[in-house]
Amino acid sequence: xxxxxxxxxxxxxxxxxxxxxxxxxxxxxxxxxxxxxxxxxxxxxxxxxxxxxxxxxxxxxxxxxxxxxxxxxxxxxxxxxxxxxxxxxxxxxxxxxxxxxxxxxxxxxxxxxx
Amino acid sequence: xxxxxxxxxxxxxxxxxxxxxxxxxxxxxxxxxxxxxxxxxxxxxxxxxxxxxxxxxxxxxxxxxxxxxxxxxxxxxxxxxxxxxxxxxxxxxxxxxxxxxxxxxxxxxxxxxxxx
Numbered sequence: 001x002x003x004x005x006x007x008x009x010x011x012x013x014x015x016x017x018x019x020x021x022x023x024x025x026x027x028x029x030x031x032x033x034x035x036x037x038x039x040x041x042x043x044x045x046x047x048x049x050x051x052x053x054x055x056x057x058x059x060x061x062x063x064x065x066x067x068x069x070x071x072x073x074x075x076x077x078x079x080x081x082x083x084x085x086x087x088x089x090x091x092x093x094x095x096x097x098x099x100x101x102x103x104x105x106x107x108x109x110x111x112x113x114x
Numbered sequence: 115x116x117x118x119x120x121x122x123x124x125x126x127x128x129x130x131x132x133x134x135x136x137x138x139x140x141x142x143x144x145x146x147x148x149x150x151x152x153x154x155x156x157x158x159x160x161x162x163x164x165x166x167x168x169x170x171x172x173x174x175x176x177x178x179x180x181x182x183x184x185x186x187x188x189x190x191x192x193x194x195x196x197x198x199x200x201x202x203x204x205x206x207x208x209x210x211x212x213x214x215x216x217x218x219x220x221x222x223x224x225x226x227x228x229x230x
Contacts, residue, residue: 031216043159043205045217056154056217089157099216100209105159 002026004071004106012112013082021109023092025033031076033093033103034067036060042090049075050099082113116141118208120221127196128229134181135191135221135224136205148182148189149218153203162204165189167211193226201228 013019014044025032034046047057047065067080072079075094089108093099117140127133139148152161165182172180177180177197181190193200206221 037157039229040220043218043220044205045219047204048216056215058217075142090217093159093218095216099209102149102161102164103209103216103218104161105151107158110157 004091004092004094004104006106006109008078008109009107010110010112012114015113016081016086019072019079019082019091019111021079021104021111023073023075023077024073025092025094026104027073029094030097030105031055031065031099031103032068032069033095033096034077035091035105036086036088037091037094038088046077065110079111082111084113087111087113116143116208116210118206118219118221120204120206120224122224123222124225124227126227126229127193127200129196129198130194131196132194133190133196133226135193135204135206137189137191137221139187139189139206139208141187141208143208143210143212147209147211149207149209150178150180150181150191151205151207152200153205153223155201156200159205163191167197188212196228198228198230201226 032049037043045063048055092106093103095103146167148165152160163175177194203223203224207218
């Protein structure tokens with residue numbers, strides 16, 4: 001069964017460093033998302049991406065964040081200058097050819113900022 | 115803005131018994147979708163069940179079923195014949211089906227423990 005994959009599973013970085021989190025969505029999906037979950041809290045939406053552009057973003061997704069689909073398979077989230085409060089689990093999700101299709105999540109990347 | 119409320123931070127159930135997890139939501143929209151996701155200790159988010167608001171029939175998926183009450187804005191999850199592998203965090207989520215806005219809004223979750 002097709003699944004969303006994410007790398008790395010765990011990333012440790014120093015405050016102020018740039019990190020890139022990588023995702024490979026399900027191959028025939030057209031909508032891509034990033035969510036984050038701070039430990040012990042609920043899952044929060046960051047950004048959605050469709051047709052090679054951001055379709056929606058939350059207040060959390062400020063200028064420090066960017067997304068890119070550099071080729072036909074990868075979908076990346078970049079944090080330019082990490083802060084301690086960026087420590088969280090980051091989930092990539094994808095859905096089919098309609099925005100209301102079910103979103104399938106990857107296993108997540110645990111980001112730890114020291 | 116839409117909100118999703120899960121009023122039970124923790125629940126427990128005996129193995130083989132039935133448990134119901136509650137979820138209410140607030141929206142002014144008439145067309146939307148509701149989901150239950152399971153998050154085991156591995157923290158992967160796994161889809162359990164999906165309900166379309168326009169469908170009156172409650173969704174079922176093997177041992178999992180929902181009680182969808184649109185007028186009351188209630189969407190509870192029933193797990194029958196509970197198994198040890200059902201122990202996890204369960205998140206209720208909402209998405210509006212309006213054009214261009216497909217972000218999932220999650221509740222805070224219910225931690226389910228299954229007692230052998």
